[in-house]
Amino acid sequence: GVPLHHGMPEVCAPPSMVSAEQRQHAEHVFLSFRKSKSPFAICKHILETSKVDYVLFQAATAIMEAVVREWILLEKTSIESLRTFLLTYVLQRPNLQKYVREQILLAVAVIVKRASLDKSINCKSIFHEVGQLISSGNPTVQTLACSILTALLSEFSSSSKTSSIGLSMEFHGSCKRLFQEEGLRQIFMLTMEVLQEFSRRENLNAQMSSVFQRYLALANQVLSWNFLPPNYILSLSRATQNVTLKPTESWREALLDTRVMDLFFTVHRKIREDSDMAQDSLQCLAQLASMHGPVFPDESAQVSYLAHLVEGLLSMINGIEIEDSEAVGISNIISNLITMFPRSILTALPSDLFTSFINCLTLLTCSFGRSAALEEVLDKDDMVYMEAYDKLLESWLTLVQDEEHFPRGCFVQPAIQVFNSYIQCHLAAPDGTRNLSVNGISSHEEEEINELQEDDRELFSDQLSSIGMLGRVAADHCIPLLTSLLEDRVTRLHGQLQRTQQHLMASSDLGSVDRKVLDDLYEDIHWLILVSGYLLADDPQGETPLIPSEVMEFSIKHSTEVDINTTLQILGSPGEKASSIPGCNRTDSVIRLLSAVLRTSEVESRATRASLTELLSPQMGKDIVWFLRRWAKTYLLVDEKLYEQISMPLSTAFGADTEGAQWIVGYLLEKVINNLSVWSSEAELANDTVELLVTLVEKRERANIVVQCESWWNLAKQFASRSPPLHLLSSSVQRSLMKALVLGGFAHMDSDTKQQYWAEVLHPLQQRFLNLINQENFAQISQEEAVKQEIVATLEALCGIAEATQIDNVASLFSFLMDFLSSCIGLMEVYSNTPETINLIIEVFVEVAHKQICYLGETKSMKLYEACLTLLQVYSKNNQSRKRSDATAEEDQYQDLLLIMELLTNLLSKEFIDFSDTDEVFRNQDQGTPASNRTVSAADVVLYGVNIVLPLMSQDLLKFPSLCNQYYKLITFICEIFPEKIPQLPEDLFKSLMFSLELGMTSMSSEISQLCLEALSPLAEQCAKNQEKDTPLFIATRHFLKLVFDMLVLQKHNTEMTVAAGEALYTLVCLHQAEYSELVETLLSSQRDAVIYQRLADAFNKLTASSTPPTMDRKQKVAFLKSLEEFVANVGGLLCVK
C-alpha cells in the first residue's frame, strides 16, 4: 500500500505546525501516489473509508489520471463500472465538500470524453441519467445534475479549462465536434426545461433560487460555446474572450424557436433585481444577439429573428428604470446585434421598428453618458456606466461608418443629441454639468497626477473618435456649436487673465489668485479642443490623412454664402475677438473653428509675454499644439489631386502657393519658438511642440515654406550657438529639435542659400567639436565641466541628426556622421573613466545603425561595421582590467550591455530589412569598391561584440527581463544567420555561448526556451555540412540531442514548444543517429513492464518510420513532426509513470 495518510497531516496542517521541508515531503508522497500504476482498488477503498477531504480529493485525481494513462490496457467493462461507481458515490453523499465533489465529477467527465470516440464503450446514457436527476424535483439533486453538466461542458470545450489528458489535438477536436452536435444540444434542452419551470413559479425560496441561478449560468455557458466548424483544426489558443454564437445547422430548430428568446426575456424580467443573475441572463441575450452563420436558412429568417430580438429588447427597456448592474449587459446586446447583423438585415427591419430602435439607442447613450460622468465625479472603482457608454459609442461608430446603407440623414438627429450630451457632460456649469454630483453640488479636487497617467486624448481616444465621427455626421450643427463655445471661452479666458493681472499688480501675491475660475475655463477649452481635433481630422499612422468627406462636403455646401475675404480676415487676426470683425457671420465654419483654436493660442502666447506663464495651464498648451499638428497634417497645403471635389474656402486659405498657407506656417513657427522658450520646464508640452515642428518640416512641400521664414533661421542659429533658452530643454526635446533642423535643410533652396543653411546649422557643431578635441591639452581639460557639457551636447545632437535620416538624405547625413563616429572613438579613450559619457557615445552608434543601416550599400555598410568594431574593441580594452565598486557600477554596466546588444541587433537587422539598391542612393559618390575586397562583415562585428558581451553577462544580469530578452534574441539571430561562424569562435566564447543556450532552454521562460530551440537546428545543419566529427560544435550538439530528447519524451512541456523542439530534435537525430538509437535503447531497457515496453518500442518505431534513414530533407522533416505529435499523444503520458 501507499502511505498516503502518512503525508496528509503535513500538507493540511497550518504553516506554523510543520516545516517547509515536511510539507514538501508530504506533497511529494501525494504526487508519487498519483503516478503509481493501477491505483483503482486502493482509490476506491480510500473513497469508501477515508473521512479526510484532502485525501478523497487526491484519490479522485489519481483515478482520473490513471484511467487516462492506462486506457488501452483497461477492460472496457471496468471503465464503465468505475464511472458508475463514481457517480453513485457522489449521489449517495450529498454532504461531500464542494471541491471533492467537483473533482470526482471531473473524473466522470474525463472518462465520458475519453470514451466518446471509443465505440466499444457506451457512456451516452449519462444524459438520460442526468435528465432523471433533474426531474426528481429535489434541489440538491438538481444542483448535482448541474455540476455534472458543467463538468462535461468544460471537458468537451477543449479549451484551456480542459484537463490535459495527453491526447492529440485531433482527438480533442473530434470529441468536441461530436459533442456539439448531440450532447451539447441535449444539455441546452435540459437547461431550457429547468429555466421554463422556474420562470413559471411565483415565489422562489433561497434554495430554489440558487438552483435557478446555476442553470442560468449553464445556459450562458452553452450559448458561449465556441463552435468548431467542420474541417477546422482545433488550436489550443488561450481562452478566447467574447465568443460569438455561431452554431452549426443542426441547431436551427432549437435556436430559431422564438420561445427560446422569449424565455430569456421572461427570465431576465423575473430576476433583474438580483445583480448576479441579471448578468447571466443579459449575457445569454447578448449571445443570442450575436448569432450568425449556417443556423439561418436564409435572409428572411435572419430578419424575423432580428425583428423579434429588437422588439423584445425595446419592450424590456421601455418598461423599466435601468439598474446599475444592467447597463453593461444591455449595451452588450446592442453592440452585438449592430456588429454581427449585416447592414442589409438591419435595413430590412420594419421602418417603425428601426426608428424606435435608433431612438431608444440615442436616449440610452445620452443617459449612460450622464451616469458615466457621475461615476467619474464620485471616483468609483467600478465604472459600469463608463464601460456601457464606451460600448454604445463604439456601436454608433460602426453604424455611421456604414451610413450609406441606411436611409439618408437618419442618423443626423441622433448624432446631434449624443454630441450635445457629450459636450454638456464635459463643460462646467451653467452650460454643462461637469463635476456636478446628483444634488447639484460641484466638486473641485486637485489630485496628484504622475507622468505615467495617459493624457485624455489617448485615454479617451475611442470615445473621442466616436464623438468626432458623430460630429461630422451632424456637421451643420456641431462645427458652429464648437466654434461659438470655444470663442466664448477664449474671450472669457482673456478677460479673466486681464483681471488677474490687475489683481497681481495690486497685491503681487500669486497665492492669492483664485484658480477655480481659470481652471474651469482651461478644462472647458481642453475638451472643446480635443473634440474639435477629432472632428476635423484623423490621425492615421503612416498615411497621408485626408480631410474627412463630411467636413469637405459641409464646407462646399455653404461656400456660396461665404465671404472669403472676411474668412481670411478672421483667420489672420487671432488677436482680435472674432465677433468684433464686421461680417463675421458670413465665414466658412471649418476655417472659423481653426481660427477659434488660433485665438486660444494667441491668448496663451500673449499671457506668456505678459509674464503670466504661471497662471496658464500647460495642459491647455499641449492641447493647442496637439490640435495644430493634427490639423496641419491634414489641411495645410491641401493637395487638390487627392479629392474629387474641393471646397473653395479651404483651397483658398490653405492651398499650395497661397498667402494663407504662408501666413499660417509663419504663425505656427512663431508659436513653436515661443513655446520652446517659455515652456522648457514642461517636458510633455515641449515635446508636443517640437513634434509640431517636425511635422512642419518632414514633408518637403511644407518644409519649402518653412525655410523661407526668417524665424526659422533664427531658431536654427540660436540652437546652433547653444544660447539660452533652448539649452534648458530636456535632452529628448533637443534631439527632436536637431532632427527638425536637419530635415528642414533638405527643403528646396537655391544652392547658395542651402550652403548658408548648413553653415549655420551643422558646421558650427562640427567646428566647435573639432576645435575642442584638437586642442593639445584636450586630455587635461576633458574633465572640466564646460568641456564635458560641450561634448554631451554634441553627442546629443548627433543622435538627433541620425533621427532625421530619410531615404533621400541618407547619403549626405551618413558622410557627415561618419566623420564624427571616428572622433567618438577617440573620446572613448579620453572618457574611459566617465561612464555616463561612454554610455552616450555608444548610443550615438546605436542610433546611426538603427536609422541608417537599412539604406546603406555594401561599401558604406562596411565603413559602419568597421567603426562599430573599433568602438567595441576600445570599449573592451578599457573595461577588461577595470574594477569598479561604486554605487552605480552595476547599473552603468547594465546600460552599456543593453546598448551594445541593441547595436549588434541593429547591425544584424540588415539581414532582414534592406532597402539599399547596390549603393543606388550614393551613386554619385561611390567609386565602388569591389565586393571581394570586403574586409569586415556584419558577422565579424557581431561576433566580436558577443565576445565582449558574453563574459560580462552574469546570471544576475539575466534577471533583468529586458536584458535577458535582448540577449537571447541576439544569440538566436547569430546562430540562424551565421551558423558557419560558430565553430570558429575562440574556445571560451564558444563554451559560454553553448552554456547560454542550455541555460535558456532549461531554466528560462518558455519564450526564451523556444528561441534557444530555434537556434539548434541551424547549428546541427552546420555540423552536417562540415562532416567533421569531434569538433566542439559536434560534441555540443550531441549533448543537446539528449537535452531535447529528455525534454520532449520525459518531461511535461507546453504544446506550443513541441514544434520548435521537434524541429531541433529532428536535425539533431539526423546528425547523431547512433546516439539517438542509444537513447531509445536505454529508455526501453529501463522498462520492466512488457506491455509498456512493447507500446513504447512500437511508438519509437513509428516515430522514425517515415524518415529512415533520417536525412535533412524538408519533406522528411515534416513527416517526422507529424509522427512526433502522435508519439507525444500516444506515449507522452505513459512515460511520466513512475
Next chain:
Amino acid sequence: MCSAAPLTHRTMADPDLDFQTGESGASATYPMQCSALRKNGYVVLKGRPCKIVEMSTSKTGKHGHAKVNLVGIDIFTNKKYEDMCPSTHNMDVPSIKRIDYQLVNINENYMSLMSDNGEIREDLRVPENEVGKEIEAKFEAGDDFMVTVISAMGEECAVATKVLANK
C-alpha cells in the same frame, strides 16, 4: 602642460574642515533648471553630490505645473536621497571630475599617486571597501595599475582600478 593649479585636498576623515575647490574660477557646483537634468547625470540632493538614478514628473491637478521627483545615490557614501521641486526651479549640479593616477606606494593606508604630469600626491587614504582591497591586493602583487579618483564638492575618493595594458 597642466593648466590647473595643484589641488587643495581634503580627506574624507575630516569633513568639518573648511575647503576650497581646486581650480581657480571653477566652482564646485553650478545651477541647472530642474527639467534639464537627466537620468545618469548628477545633482546635489540634501547637500550631497548624487548620481540621478530615477527622475519622474508629476503635477497637482490636470492644469497644474510640472514638478520633478528625483532619486539620487550619493557618489561617495552610496546613500539614497530623494527630492521634489517645481520643474522651473534651478538645482545645483556638482562638478564631477575623474582623474587616473598611477599608484606608486602605499604608506600607512595613504596612497602615493602620480598624475600623468609626474606630480605625486600622498593625501588620499585607501578606501575601506572593495576597491580598497583591490588596490592593496594589486599593490602587494606588484602590479602596475592606475587608480581612478572621483572628486566633487571638495570630497575625493578612489573608485576604480585599471591594470596598465602594456605591462
